[in-house]
Amino acid sequence: xxxxxxxxxxxxxxxxxxxxxxxxxxxxxxxxxxxxxxxxxxxxxxxxxxxxxxxxxxxxxxxxxxxxxxxxxxxxxxxxxxxxxxxxxxxxxxxxxxxxxxxxxxxxxxxxxxxxxxxxxxxxxxxxxxxxxxxxxxxxxxxxxxxxxxxxxxxxxxxxxxxxxxxxxxxxxxxxxxxxxxxxxxxxxxxxxxxxxxxxxxxxxxxxxxxxxxxxxxxxxxxxxxxxxxxxxxxxxxxxxxxxxxxxxxxxxxxxxxxxxxxxxxxxxxxxxxxxxxxxxxxxxxxxxxxxxxxxxxxxxxxxxxxxxxxxxxxxxxxxxxxxxxxxxxxxxxxxxxxxxxxxxxxxxxxxxxxxxxxxxxxxxxxxxxxxxxxxxxxxxxxxxxxxxxxxxxxxxxxxxxxxxxxxxxxxxxxxxxxxxxxxxxxxxxxxxxxxxxxxxxxxxxxxxxxxxxxxxxxxxxxxxxxxxxxxxxxxxxxxxxxxxxxxxxxxxxxxx
Amino acid sequence: xxxxxxxxxxxxxxxxxxxxxxxxxxxxxxxxxxxxxxxxxxxxxxxxxxxxxxxxxxxxxxxxxxxxxxxxxxxxxxxxxxxxxxxxxxxxxxxxxxxxxxxxxxxxxxxxxxxxxxxxxxxxxxxxxxxxxxxxxxxxxxxxxxxxxxxxxxxxxxxxxxxxxxxxxxxxxxxxxxxxxxxxxxxxxxxxxxxxxxxxxxxxxxxxxxxxxxxxxxxxxxxxxxxxxxxxxxxxxxxxxxxxxxxxxxxxxxxxxxxxxxxxxxxxxxxxxxxxxxxxxxxxxxxxxxxxxxxxxxxxxxxxxxxxxxxxxxxxxxxxxxxxxxxxxxxxxxxxxxxxxxxxxxxxxxxxxxxxxxxxxxxxxxxxxxxxxxxxxxxxxxxxxxxxxxxxxxxxxxxxxxxxxxxxxxxxxxxxxxxxxxxxxxxxxxx
Numbered sequence: 001x002x003x004x005x006x007x008x009x010x011x012x013x014x015x016x017x018x019x020x021x022x023x024x025x026x027x028x029x030x031x032x033x034x035x036x037x038x039x040x041x042x043x044x045x046x047x048x049x050x051x052x053x054x055x056x057x058x059x060x061x062x063x064x065x066x067x068x069x070x071x072x073x074x075x076x077x078x079x080x081x082x083x084x085x086x087x088x089x090x091x092x093x094x095x096x097x098x099x100x101x102x103x104x105x106x107x108x109x110x111x112x113x114x115x116x117x118x119x120x121x122x123x124x125x126x127x128x129x130x131x132x133x134x135x136x137x138x139x140x141x142x143x144x145x146x147x148x149x150x151x152x153x154x155x156x157x158x159x160x161x162x163x164x165x166x167x168x169x170x171x172x173x174x175x176x177x178x179x180x181x182x183x184x185x186x187x188x189x190x191x192x193x194x195x196x197x198x199x200x201x202x203x204x205x206x207x208x209x210x211x212x213x214x215x216x217x218x219x220x221x222x223x224x225x226x227x228x229x230x231x232x233x234x235x236x237x238x239x240x241x242x243x244x245x246x247x248x249x250x251x252x253x254x255x256x257x258x259x260x261x262x263x264x265x266x267x268x269x270x271x272x273x274x275x276x277x278x279x280x281x282x283x284x285x286x287x288x289x290x291x292x293x294x295x296x297x298x299x300x301x302x303x304x305x306x307x308x309x310x311x312x313x314x315x316x317x318x319x320x321x322x323x324x325x326x327x328x329x330x331x332x333x334x335x336x337x338x339x340x341x342x343x344x345x346x347x348x349x350x351x352x353x354x355x356x357x358x359x360x361x362x363x364x365x366x367x368x369x370x371x372x373x374x375x376x377x378x379x380x381x382x383x384x385x386x387x388x389x390x391x392x393x394x395x396x397x398x399x400x401x402x403x404x405x406x407x408x409x410x411x412x413x414x415x416x417x418x419x420x421x422x423x424x425x426x427x428x429x430x431x432x433x434x435x436x437x438x439x440x441x442x443x444x445x446x447x448x449x450x451x452x453x454x455x456x457x458x459x460x461x462x463x464x465x466x467x468x469x470x471x472x473x474x475x476x477x478x479x480x481x482x483x484x485x486x487x488x489x490x491x492x493x494x495x496x497x
Numbered sequence: 498x499x500x501x502x503x504x505x506x507x508x509x510x511x512x513x514x515x516x517x518x519x520x521x522x523x524x525x526x527x528x529x530x531x532x533x534x535x536x537x538x539x540x541x542x543x544x545x546x547x548x549x550x551x552x553x554x555x556x557x558x559x560x561x562x563x564x565x566x567x568x569x570x571x572x573x574x575x576x577x578x579x580x581x582x583x584x585x586x587x588x589x590x591x592x593x594x595x596x597x598x599x600x601x602x603x604x605x606x607x608x609x610x611x612x613x614x615x616x617x618x619x620x621x622x623x624x625x626x627x628x629x630x631x632x633x634x635x636x637x638x639x640x641x642x643x644x645x646x647x648x649x650x651x652x653x654x655x656x657x658x659x660x661x662x663x664x665x666x667x668x669x670x671x672x673x674x675x676x677x678x679x680x681x682x683x684x685x686x687x688x689x690x691x692x693x694x695x696x697x698x699x700x701x702x703x704x705x706x707x708x709x710x711x712x713x714x715x716x717x718x719x720x721x722x723x724x725x726x727x728x729x730x731x732x733x734x735x736x737x738x739x740x741x742x743x744x745x746x747x748x749x750x751x752x753x754x755x756x757x758x759x760x761x762x763x764x765x766x767x768x769x770x771x772x773x774x775x776x777x778x779x780x781x782x783x784x785x786x787x788x789x790x791x792x793x794x795x796x797x798x799x800x801x802x803x804x805x806x807x808x809x810x811x812x813x814x815x816x817x818x819x820x821x822x823x824x825x826x827x828x829x830x831x832x833x834x835x836x837x838x839x840x841x842x843x844x845x846x847x848x849x850x851x852x853x854x855x856x857x858x859x860x861x862x863x864x865x866x867x868x869x870x871x872x873x874x875x876x877x878x879x880x881x882x883x884x885x886x887x888x889x890x891x892x893x894x895x896x897x898x899x900x901x902x903x904x905x906x907x908x909x910x911x912x913x914x915x916x917x918x919x920x921x922x923x924x925x926x927x928x
Contacts (some may be wrong), residue, residue, distance in 0.1 A: 289628065340683035343588055347624050347690035372621075406679060414687035414691055414713060 001110055005103045006032050011091055013061065014123060016107040017114035019077060021155060023053065023088065023143040025116045026076040027123060028062045028186045032093050034070040037387065042076060042362045044084035051341040053081040054142050057380075059305050063258065066334040073124065076133040077142050092293045097120070116144075117154040121161070125264045126134040127159050129255045134222045141198070152211065158491040159211070159253070159266065167270035171195070173263055175235075181280045182269035184439035186242045187307075188224065189277060190267050193235040193286030202259040203231050206238040221253070223471070230299040232251075234288045237281055239303065273412065274442045275468045278482070282475050297475055304482040308489075311440050315489040318433045322424025322457035323495025325400035329425055331356040332394040335447045336363035339405050343412050347370040350408035351418035353378040358397055362390035363447070387446035388435070396430035402426075404435075405454045411497065423496035424457040441486035443467050452487065457494030462487040503862050509596045511608035512545035518614035521574060523632045527839045528640040528862040530699070531724040532613035535913075536724055540573070542910055547573040547605050551617040554578070566594045567601055575601065576646060587619045587687075595622050605817050610919045612637040612695070614643065615644070620691025626916045627694040634917055637692070638699040638724075641836055644688035646674055647681075647710045652708070653834045656833065660856065660874070664712055689713055697916055701837030702858040708743065720916055722728035725909040726842055733818050734765075735848045735902060743825030744893035745776045747852070747884065750817065750827060750840050753783040753791045758830030758854065758875070760792045765830075766878035767798040769888075771806045772881075776888055778828075781820060781874075806928065825897075826887050829853040842903045848872070851897040852883050868900040 003011045013028040030038040037057065043049045060073035076089075092102035113119050120128055127414040132155050135144040145153035152159050165172050168179035176469040180194030188210065206229035224240025236256055244250050249268065256263040274281075281300060288296065333353060336342060342365040345352070349372065352359060361370050370383045384390035394401045402425040412420040438449040445465075452465055467483045517532035529550065530588045535549040539698035549567075552560050557580035561568035565575035577598050580791035581591030581791040589595035599622060602610065610626060610633055612618060627635050645664050655672040666681040673681070693700075698719040700706035710716045747766070751757045759780070766778045780788070785808040789796060799806060812820060821827055821842035828846040829835065834857025844851050855871030868888055873879040886892060 245920045338680060338683055340680065340687050343621070344683060344690055346621060347687070347694075350628065371590075406683065410679070410682045410686040413690045415684070416689065 001112055003040055003103075003105060006101070007089075008069070009091070009093060009101050009103065011105070012107070012109075012111055013089070013107070015085065015114070015116055015119035016089070016112045017116045017119070019116055020079065020143045020146065022080050024078050024080050026078070026089055027074070027116075027119060027127070028266050029063050029073045030091055031063065031071050033066070036070075036094050038072050038074065039090075039094060040074055040076055041090045042078040043088040043090060043487070044081060045086045045123050046088065049090075050081060050084060054131070054134055054138070056127075056134045058127050058132050060124060060127065061162075062124050067088060070116070073127045075127060075134075076136075077131075077144060094370035095258075096112075106444035108222055110116075116254035117157065120154045122156045125158075126255065126257075127345075128155065129253075129264050131155075132158075132221065132253065133207060133209045133223070133255075136223045139220070139222075145221055151213075151339060153220055154174055155221070162253075163265040164191075165265060167268060173265060173364050174261075175263075177285050178253050178267070178268035179280050179285070180269040181272040181277045182242070182244075183274065183277050184246065184274065185241070185246050186243050186250075187277065187440075188250060188252055189237065189239040189280045190254055190268065190269070191235065191237040191280050191283055193283055193485055194233075196260070196261075198258060199261070201233060202238045204256050204258045205229070206236045206254065206256050207253050208238050208240060210240075210242045211253060212242060212244045213249040213251070214245065214246045224252075226310075228299070228303060230294045231295050232283075232288065234281050234292045235286055237283060237299075239281065241396065264440065270412075273444065274440065275422045275444060276481075278479050282471065282479065284471060293475070297478065300475060300478055304478060308482060311486060312489055315441065315486060316491065318490050319430050320426065320433055320453060320457065320490060320492045322492075324495070325402060325422045327355055328357045329355075329400035329422070330358040330360060330397050330403060330428070331393050331421065332390060333359065333361045333366075333369070333400050333409070334363065334390050334403065334450050335406050336353060336361050336366040336388075338406065339365050341365055341409060344409055345369045348413060348418060349373055349376055350407075351376075352421070355422050356402070358382070360384065360390050360394045360463060362387050381404050387450055391431055391434060391446065391450070394466055395428050400425040401428050403454050405420055405451045408454055408458070408497075409453070419471070424454070437490060439489075441483065443483055443487075453492065455497075456487070456490070456492040458494075459494070459496035462490075487496045505595065510539075510914065512547075513539055513609045513611055513823040513917070514547045514549060514602060514605050514607035515539075515611060516612045516618060517548070517550040517601070518617035520548075520570070521550060522575075523552060523847050527724075527837075528613050528638075530814075530839070531638070531640065531750040534727040535611070535613075538728065538906060538910065539913070540782075541728065547575070547606075547607065549575045549577065549605075551579050552576040552617075553580075553617075566597050567646070570876070577601070582619060586881065587615065587691075588621050589619045591804065595619060595625065597630060598622060599629055600628055603786065607633060609634045609636060611917075613640065613789040613794070616692060620687065620694075623691055624694045629777065634697070634919065635695045636697045636699065636916060637708060638701065638722075638723075639705060640701060642708055642834075643706060644692060646761050647676075653756065657783065660832075662919075671790040685713075696919070702796045702861050704834065704858045709849045719914065722909070722912050722916075723904040724837065724839070724841075724848055725906065728790065728906065729815065730818055730843070731903075731906060732816055732848055733846070735846065736822060737820070738797065738825065738848060738893070738897050740890045740894035740897060741825075744773050744890040745773070745888040746823075746825040747777065747828050748779045748781060748821065748824040748826070750781045750812075750843070751783075751829075754787045755791075757789060758832050759783070760830055761832065761875055761877050762830040762881060763788075763792075763795050763802065764798040764886060766806060767801040767880040768877065770793065770802055771883040772806065773885060773888060776805060776884060778806050779809050780807070780825065781812050784810045785923045817843050818847045821849045823874050824849060825861070825893055827851050829859055830874075830878075830880060832858065833857070835859045844899055844904050848897065848900050848902075850887075850893065852880070852887055852898050866896070868896055870896070 011033040015027040054077040056075040063071045084436045087107040089105045113197045135142045150156040172178035175192035181191045230237040266291045272349035281478045442449040467480045515536040519529040522740045523590045538544040560576040570576045581594030620723035641650040669681045836858045851863045853863045854874035856874045865871040870883045872883040
């Protein structure tokens with residue numbers, strides 16, 4: 001509903017309703033002199049203001065702007081005290097050459113829409129997005145996400161309308177190679193290259209929040225901690241940290257603005273290993289301008305430095321010191337991928353059985369290796385589908401666990417010294433460190449991480465170990481430097497190779 | 498492993514089971530021939546001996562008429578099928594067939610299990626038998642270097658045919674670029690782990706013993722012992738050759754294969770015969786057509802050699818000593834190492850001096866200027882020089898007079914008895 005208060009102040013009210021019995025919402029816009037910002041408050045009766053819980057101002061490009069004027073959209077969420085009888089919106093301008101103005105609109109006197117959810121569905125998407133994001137930042141105070149309609153509150157229907165990126169896509173909206181990735185510790189990245197060759201110059205401004213859905217179905221919209229985005233013209237990279245317990249599905253809820261263009265979408269983040277995550281930070285496969293490349297490098301350097309700082313305490317506190325163990329522990333052979341490795345293990349079976357009560361195996365040839373050991377029946381043997389599961393199982397047994405990679409098995413076999421296999425054992429309780437290390441600093445699969453741990457406990461310098469092949473440019477160098485730095489933070493020791 | 502037992506007890510010879518990758522009734526390789534001669538010799542000495550060998554019949558058929566994986570083949574001989582093995586014939590795909598063979602071997606109740614290969618035997622079988630019979634002594638004769646080198650055990654670089662003097666995974670990777678370093682190291686780990694189940698290693702030459710030592714097998718449980726040529730060849734009379742008549746008569750015994758050096762010998766002979774038309778060369782083991790099929794580039798040299806070069810075709814192994822006695826020199830021009838060539842033994846049995854490539858087992862078994870001449874391996878001009886030098890009757894007479902006979906039965910059996918008894922390292926007859 002349109003209100004004309006004079007040549008320099010007009011307003012449009014989209015909605016004045018209740019979010020919940022104790023919170024109300026007023027949505028609309030104000031046309032006001034350029035260079036000023038509107039002042040907005042709600043009163044229960046004249047002169048009795050109620051608490052504004054959220055005052056969100058945003059652009060309204062769907063409203064005409066006349067010369068010398070500007071349009072500011074607004075979303076107000078206000079308290080509804082028990083004794084409140086009326087509902088008045090007071091709109092003011094801050095002054096300037098035209099002088100201070102203030103008008104009051106009795107919201108109950110007009111037939112304004114009261115269904116907040118319905119209005120939310122049909123508002124300008126930027127306005128809705130900003131309210132959503134602001135709500136996510138303070139969900140305890142603001143009730144818009146707590147409505148009875150569903151986990152996303154008044155935004156549920158609107159979110160269903162958003163374009164959806166499922167992990168990654170070669171083409172998505174106006175973007176190429178779009179992807180969303182999530183690390184186990186909640187680090188999230190969404191990126192893509194803009195495919196608008198004729199677009200006028202302008203940087204993309206990205207912002208996000210996330211929908212976290214637990215395995216049982218409960219969902220919540222949460223903000224991105226440490227949110228940051230690369231200042232690029234030809235693409236976007238948005239990253240942040242989501243508080244998401246393990247096993248949750250995470251969807252980034254993203255807004256991108258570039259000049260007069262804007263995009264809103266939801267992107268289901270694929271759980272990823274660190275290399276894949278880091279790759280998503282670097283817009284791989286997308287040709288970007290030299291200016292963008294420089295901007296990306298600069299931004300990435302800062303992001304990775306901050307990441308290193310944030311992880312330093314965690315990584316440097318890890319206790320991964322291998323020590324000799326007596327008989328009766330667990331052998332964790334996590335990369336039995338080669339048929340020959342299975343054969344070597346079979347030939348060393350008597351020595352293994354003398355040293356270990358339990359043998360946990362994973363890898364493509366693990367089944368074959370296990371069959372030979374099981375046939376003998378002298379040690380408890382378990383086969384897991386992958387190194388992650390094998391690590392978890394090994395940690396459950398208590399006692400000492402000797403992680404043994406193929407290289408260590410080969411060393412022991414060639415030297416004829418099976419005692420080496422127990423030389424760098426770990427207490428079972430410290431194995432979760434390896435999983436944690438993999439989550440934040442893994443350079444490939446869990447097998448790769450465990451091989452690095454075994455190598456470093458055997459005295460191999462972390463800087464000598466390979467990092468995954470990244471792009472052969474300075475950006476790739478930054479990634480490699482970051483990974484090496486992380487591994488150098490982890491104190492590891494053990495018997496040398 | 499340590500060999501603690503003293504098989505046989507006071508005075509009584511141990512019972513020995515000889516296990517071979519093949520039976521000489523079906524193939525004529527040096528390894529299986531040596532294995533079978535050993536079995537025959539021990540049996541002839543009155544020892545309780547048995548011979549168990551692999552056989553690959555067409556379409557993977559069983560050697561037994563009811564489909565069993567092994568069959569009796571004579572009083573104390575058995576044949577076993579290898580269809581249950583992996584394609585590389587180093588491991589058993591079928592644990593059941595392997596176990597059946599272990600049961601057969603263990604059931605023979607031998608004091609000593611003497612293997613003559615691990616290919617077509619299975620490293621896993623060796624390990625399982627060692628566990629099943631911890632009281633028995635496990636011995637292996639290593640006739641070749643398959644464990645060390647993936648290139649058919651020949652230690653020749655795959656691309657350049659250059660001789661390889663040392664195994665490292667990195668060097669091997671340049672020969673087999675489709676492999677990985679880890680895979681090559683795994684192969685070595687597999688081989689060493691398997692071979693360490695043996696209590697004792699027998700090498701037919703110092704050359705091969707040194708290669709295995711450098712590769713990682715302990716020399717403390719090893720003996721260099723020449724293969725026994727067998728009673729039949731040892732029974733043949735040994736005559737002093739007539740140097741005046743034979744000094745210019747040369748012979749080659751072998752197949753026209755890639756590494757036997759026939760493509761070095763024939764051009765060398767063609768060159769030498771230009772200088773001395775009285776020279777003659779006989780090639781035993783190949784026809785001219787077979788030779789040209791393998792080495793078409795030899796056509797010109799064969800033409801140049803004219804009627805001084807003759808191709809005698811195949812020969813019976815029983816006739817070899819007689820044939821060698823009929824020539825002045827036996828030439829072994831192999832371009833690979835040759836570990837312990839039976840041709841050299843046979844020539845020595847015949848009393849015929851040799852001209853050999855100066856490398857590996859050939860250089861060890863034939864002493865330059867004592868019982869033969871060396872030339873630079875692969876060098877036709879140097880071989881031509883050696884041929885001309887050898888054709889002088891006084892040279893032949895001097896060297897033929899120094900050719901020692903091969904190891905005799907008593908010495909061979911005595912060495913085996915000591916090895917089986919677990920005596921300390923021996924250095925038995927190696928040449």
